[in-house]
Amino acid sequence: APEGDIENLTDGFHLLIDALKLNGIETIYNVPGIPITDLGRYAQAQGMRVISFRHEQHAGYAASVAGFLTKMPGVCMTVSAPGFMNGLTALANATTNCWPMILISGSSEREIVDLAQGDYEEMDQLAMARPFCKASYRLTYAQDIGIAVARAIRSAISGRPGGVYLDIPGAMLGQVMDAAEGARSLVKVIEPAQRQIPAKSAIDRAIEVMKTAKRPLIVLGKGAAYDQCDDLIRELVEKSGYPFLPMSMAKGLLPDTHPQCAAAARSMVLKDSDVVIMMGARINWLLSHGKGKQWGEPGAKRFVQMDIEAEEMDSNVEIAAPIVGDVGSCCEALLKAMDGAGIAPPKEWLDAVNSKATANMEKMDARLRNNNDPMDYHGALGVIKDAINDNPDTILVNEGANTLDMCRSIVNIHKPRHRIDVGTWGVMGIGLGSAIAAAIETGKRVLAVEGDSAFGFCGMEIETVCRYNLPICTVVFNNDGIYRGDGENWGGGDDPATTVFVKGSRYDLMIEAFGGVGVIARSPDELRKAVYEALDSGKPTLINAIIDPAAGKESGNIGNLNPQSVVAQR
Numbered sequence: 001a002p003e004g005d006i007e008n009l010t011d012g013f014h015l016l017i018d019a020l021k022l023n024g025i026e027t028i029y030n031v032p033g034i035p036i037t038d039l040g041r042y043a044q045a046q047g048m049r050v051i052s053f054r055h056e057q058h059a060g061y062a063a064s065v066a067g068f069l070t071k072m073p074g075v076c077m078t079v080s081a082p083g084f085m086n087g088l089t090a091l092a093n094a095t096t097n098c099w100p101m102i103l104i105s106g107s108s109e110r111e112i113v114d115l116a117q118g119d120y121e122e123m124d125q126l127a128m129a130r131p132f133c134k135a136s137y138r139l140t141y142a143q144d145i146g147i148a149v150a151r152a153i154r155s156a157i158s159g160r161p162g163g164v165y166l167d168i169p170g171a172m173l174g175q176v177m178d179a180a181e182g183a184r185s186l187v188k189v190i191e192p193a194q195r196q197i198p199a200k201s202a203i204d205r206a207i208e209v210m211k212t213a214k215r216p217l218i219v220l221g222k223g224a225a226y227d228q229c230d231d232l233i234r235e236l237v238e239k240s241g242y243p244f245l246p247m248s249m250a251k252g253l254l255p256d257t258h259p260q261c262a263a264a265a266r267s268m269v270l271k272d273s274d275v276v277i278m279m280g281a282r283i284n285w286l287l288s289h290g291k292g293k294q295w296g297e298p299g300a301k302r303f304v305q306m307d308i309e310a311e312e313m314d315s316n317v318e319i320a321a322p323i324v325g326d327v328g329s330c331c332e333a334l335l336k337a338m339d340g341a342g343i344a345p346p347k348e349w350l351d352a353v354n355s356k357a358t359a360n361m362e363k364m365d366a367r368l369r370n371n372n373d374p375m376d377y378h379g380a381l382g383v384i385k386d387a388i389n390d391n392p393d394t395i396l397v398n399e400g401a402n403t404l405d406m407c408r409s410i411v412n413i414h415k416p417r418h419r420i421d422v423g424t425w426g427v428m429g430i431g432l433g434s435a436i437a438a439a440i441e442t443g444k445r446v447l448a449v450e451g452d453s454a455f456g457f458c459g460m461e462i463e464t465v466c467r468y469n470l471p472i473c474t475v476v477f478n479n480d481g482i483y484r485g486d487g488e489n490w491g492g493g494d495d496p497a498t499t500v501f502v503k504g505s506r507y508d509l510m511i512e513a514f515g516g517v518g519v520i521a522r523s524p525d526e527l528r529k530a531v532y533e534a535l536d537s538g539k540p541t542l543i544n545a546i547i548d549p550a551a552g553k554e555s556g557n558i559g560n561l562n563p564q565s566v567v568a569q570r
């Protein structure tokens, strides 16, 4: 375009926004600053939803959870070096969880960075990002924005989803080109996450294994939840009559109250089952790698595994019948092949599982109806359980150690993708980013149940919640510390490990600083009133739930993962 003919020009800023919008990306989770401040402004002016956070890690967690909930990459945008690094944790977490996310970071001038001449926020971000994501791309010319965004989107959601990094040098944003030419340079990504139909041989093999099963089990993982093929999964589970065990974020795919749900008989089904069908769940640390006494007799188990990632098969144990494909297509093919295959629902086994689960649930139920003073986890979580039962559309976010483990088993989830938690890494600090993304992406109410330590990793985002007036009720389980608040310490002196926080901390006052509703709850009755009010009103609320400092266990349910010192025990 001739010089001065601004009418017919476009630039890097606008091409990037156009490229995202063309591909259906409507939301950016970001923290502004040089060189992306104006990019956020222009994006908003062009009709995008730009949600500004206080710290990039939480914007990043929000983007990754948006990816999990929508099957489209969530986009996080940050400034250079420090902002980029803050976002990188979330990008790595997204990749670890197999969630699609794109981290777009501004960067400094290439020629200065490459000569290490000390530019403003200088860092070779492209190289830094590479080990933490599926793919890492850098733009040098505005004319390549179309293809770069297309590549980033396809990389993030095709095959096994994951994180992608897109590096945008500040100077590139200002580059101009002819507007018509710019429009032509954009690329619409055609069906980036195509159905992956499993091979017939794989289905036949799985059927043969299923025919031999006397005590079968289905394990549902968050890959199955991600796939959004809820009806097919339900059909397969019900047609087979197999008990199913939901991993934490697969809870709700079928309701936890379903008669085939084996969550409350976890130890039993892992140990006694003979055939296990894994659906979008890795046999990783969360399942003791498929080995050990938890799994019964070594070698007695035969696994069928559905996964979109072929390389996942045999990662820890032999897979007797690997089925590579998306969960939906695998279910569909298996359902067809089951017709006339003589696979009968294992009635006796299901009854046995059921009676174990029922007994465990009854025991649990009795513990929930307590009015102990000080309030314990069970008393408090009994209230949360009722609140979700009465408001099953609410999305539950959950982190902490005891707060996490007990909430997972106590609180029933009734709908798919209605529980978001610490994921594969067990990372603290996902709570508020996840809650914000859940509220923004679904428009639903969110209940975030947070350990007081967990909340500390992301607590400042309570201002973001208030600023956008989101219907999020955060309940801080305040037991005065990490795991416990009574300073249990066999090392002597103050406990540096389980850190006793300031006693009687008033987390409820924090939200009042930003105009939200703060409540203190010392008993299940007080908690009930506060939670129901918050869910009714939809107002940003923080409930400071005072929990007995002695009620928790070190590391919650996973204390066995702590290494032991022989020397210290002399």
Ligand code: OXT
Residues within 6 Å of the ligand: 248, 263, 264, 265, 266, 267, 268, 285, 286, 287, 360, 361, 362, 364, 399, 400, 401, 402, 403, 404, 405, 408, 409, 410, 422, 423, 425, 426, 427, 428, 429, 450, 451, 452, 453, 454, 455, 477, 479, 481, 482, 483, 484, 552, 555, 556, 557, 558
């Ligand atoms: O069958 P059995 O008899 O075995 O019984 C099981 C079920 O059948 C039964 N069950 C039921 N019974 C009755 N009714 C129902 N409905 C029911 N449902 C189940 O209950 C038992 C247990 O069932 P579950 O839970 O399914 O089974 P289990 O054995 O626990 O499963 C194993 C696992 C591994 C799958 C499960 O435990 C799991 O998913 N665990 C995830 C654990 C995790 O990720 N934890 C978070 C990390 S801990 C630690 O790392 C923390 N840090 C360090 C740190 C981290 N993480 N990140 C960063 C960035 N920096 C540092 C920190 C700082 S936690 C933490 C803070 C903690 O303090 P907080 O204040 O936040 O929290 P508090 O602890 O509350 O103080």
Ligand code: ADP
Residues within 6 Å of the ligand: 096, 097, 098, 160, 161, 220, 221, 222, 223, 224, 226, 227, 247, 248, 249, 250, 279, 280, 281, 282, 283, 284, 286, 306, 307, 308, 309, 312, 325, 326, 327, 328, 423, 424
């Ligand atoms: P969980 O923690 O719930 O056990 P994991 O995160 O360990 O679940 O496992 C999720 C698995 O799901 C990953 O191996 C991933 O490759 C797989 N996956 C992701 N999306 C799909 C999909 N659409 N179809 C099939 N498998 C998928």
Ligand code: MG
Residues within 6 Å of the ligand: 451, 452, 453, 477, 478, 479, 480, 481, 482, 483, 484
């Ligand atoms: Mg705590």
